[in-house]
Amino acid sequence: MTGKLSSLSDLDRVIHEPARLLLVALLSAVDTADFLFLLKESRLTKGNLSVHLSRLEEAGYLTVKKSFRGKIPHTEYRLTASGRKAFDKYRKQLESIMPGKKRKD
Amino acid sequence: MEQQIDAAVKRGRAYWFADGFSELILGAFFLLLGSAVLLRVWAGQGAFLEGFATTAIDFAVLKGVALLAAFLAIWWLKDRFTYPRTGYVRGKSVPPLVLLTVIRNLILIALLPVLGLISGLLFVPQTRAVLAYLPAGLPVAIGALWGALAYFGGEWLGLRRFRLLGWLMLLAGAAVGLWQISYGLSELPAEVLQWSILDPLPDALQYPLDEWFIRMLTGMGILTLATGAGFAVTGAMTFFRYRKENPAPYREES
Numbered sequence: 001m002t003g004k005l006s007s008l009s010d011l012d013r014v015i016h017e018p019a020r021l022l023l024v025a026l027l028s029a030v031d032t033a034d035f036l037f038l039l040k041e042s043r044l045t046k047g048n049l050s051v052h053l054s055r056l057e058e059a060g061y062l063t064v065k066k067s068f069r070g071k072i073p074h075t076e077y078r079l080t081a082s083g084r085k086a087f088d089k090y091r092k093q094l095e096s097i098m099p100g101k102k103r104k105d
Numbered sequence: 106m107e108q109q110i111d112a113a114v115k116r117g118r119a120y121w122f123a124d125g126f127s128e129l130i131l132g133a134f135f136l137l138l139g140s141a142v143l144l145r146v147w148a149g150q151g152a153f154l155e156g157f158a159t160t161a162i163d164f165a166v167l168k169g170v171a172l173l174a175a176f177l178a179i180w181w182l183k184d185r186f187t188y189p190r191t192g193y194v195r196g197k198s199v200p201p202l203v204l205l206t207v208i209r210n211l212i213l214i215a216l217l218p219v220l221g222l223i224s225g226l227l228f229v230p231q232t233r234a235v236l237a238y239l240p241a242g243l244p245v246a247i248g249a250l251w252g253a254l255a256y257f258g259g260e261w262l263g264l265r266r267f268r269l270l271g272w273l274m275l276l277a278g279a280a281v282g283l284w285q286i287s288y289g290l291s292e293l294p295a296e297v298l299q300w301s302i303l304d305p306l307p308d309a310l311q312y313p314l315d316e317w318f319i320r321m322l323t324g325m326g327i328l329t330l331a332t333g334a335g336f337a338v339t340g341a342m343t344f345f346r347y348r349k350e351n352p353a354p355y356r357e358e359s
Contacts, residue, residue, distance in 0.1 A: 025110050029117030030194050037192025040351075041116055074193070094107060 014059045015090045019044055019052050024061065024079065024087050032065070032076040053077060061086060115263030120194045122264060124187045124347045128340030130175045135333025137171060138164070142326035146319055190351040237293055240320040241285040244328045248278015251332060266339045277331035281324045293317065 015021055022042050027033055039049055056062040061083030065076045079087070121127055141164070199207075225232035252275030259267025293313050300310060 021110065022113050025113035026117045029114045029197070030120070031197045032195045033117070034193045036188075037120070037194050040191045041113075069193075076193070076195075091107070091110065094110075098106065 011093055012086050012090050014055065014061065015086055017052070019048070020056055021090075023049075023052060023056065024083065027062070027077060027079040028084060028087050032078045034077070035075045038077065056083070059083075112263060115261075117194070119262040119264050121196065122262065122343070123191065124183070125340040125343030125345075126179050126182045126187070128336045129344060130179055130340075132333045132335070132337030132340050134171050134175055135329050135336060137333075138167065139326045139329030139331075139333055141167060142322050142329060146322050146326065189354050233293070236317060237290045240317065240324055241282045241290065243321060244278045244285070244324040245282035246278070247325065248274050248276075248281070248328055252278070266343070270335050270339060273335045274328075274332050277328055277335075281328050281331075285320065285324055288320075 015024055019042060023038060026038060026041055035049070035053075038053070039046065042049060044052070053062060053064075057064055061080055063078045063080055065078070067074050067076070222232075222235075252271040252273075254271075255267050255274055256271025259265065259271060294309055296307055296309050300307060306314070
């Protein structure tokens with residue numbers, strides 16, 4: 001197996017799923033974001049979003065904090081250190097497989 | 106694919122500007138500051154030396170109060186308007202040590218040339234020949250600096266309107282500079298090169314320096330107003346688009 005092909009099979013399958021990749025990318029730029037923000041930006045359904053967020057939480061990539069804003073439940077999500085590391089690794093692997101425009105950040 | 110990931114990362118970063126409030130408040134801040142500068146000029150309080158210290162102190166106080174008010178206004182507006190519509194996002198926190206280092210470096214970068222120029226002007230009289238160019242040169246330099254900040258900030262955030270604002274600031278600075286040049290450069294008498302800062306200001310220098318100072322304030326006031334107007338326009342357009350795309354969420358009355 002060539003280096004590029006082995007990188008392809010090594011891709012993190014938790015992050016590689018398009019909806020979860022979008023969620024992780026959104027969360028990577030902020031400290032925390034709530035359910036409504038992720039819902040609006042991802043345009044997923046509430047159920048679908050919940051499932052993907054739970055999957056990321058199970059993998060240890062997310063932490064969840066539940067609270068109330070007045071009488072309304074408020075759930076905030078934060079990418080963990082291992083989540084950030086996994087996202088960075090994923091982007092590097094992607095770059096090595098498909099070398100293109102250099103990342104600016 | 107990398108571009109799509111980049112776009113998603115930038116969406117998170119740019120959320121602070123999604124509703125237009127930050128630009129509207131920033132625009133109001135610049136408009137207030139520019140108006141205050143021009144009012145001071147029209148009120149005839151732009152005299153050099155007598156007016157310099159009070160101008161600097163007044164504007165420092167005005168900037169401090171206005172920045173605090175702006176921060177509180179943005180926080181209040183977002184809490185009531187933006188978060189119920191499109192959600193709450195907390196920006197990445199910066200460790201205090203990193204923040205202090207960044208602030209120190211910014212102050213050093215911004216202040217060193219200014220302090221160098223002021224020291225040169227005060228203690229090395231020959232450098233005062235450069236004064237004649239300042240009413241034209243300063244707005245060009247400040248417009249280019251603000252323009253570069255807006256342009257590259259827009260690149261980082263993925264906001265095209267900030268790139269346009271960057272060009273606007275650059276062009277506004279250049280336009281003010283050209284306008285000042287079309288008036289003719291300030292004619293400062295030769296005595297300005299011999300005058301020591303420790304001596305009282307000679308009468309022959311009073312009027313030319315006053316005029317020079319007023320021209321500087323006028324140029325900077327116009328540039329500040331143009332910048333404020335730019336921010337206000339893009340802020341208003343962003344706000345109306347945001348409001349249209351994100352109607353008020355339904356709330357059951359109790």
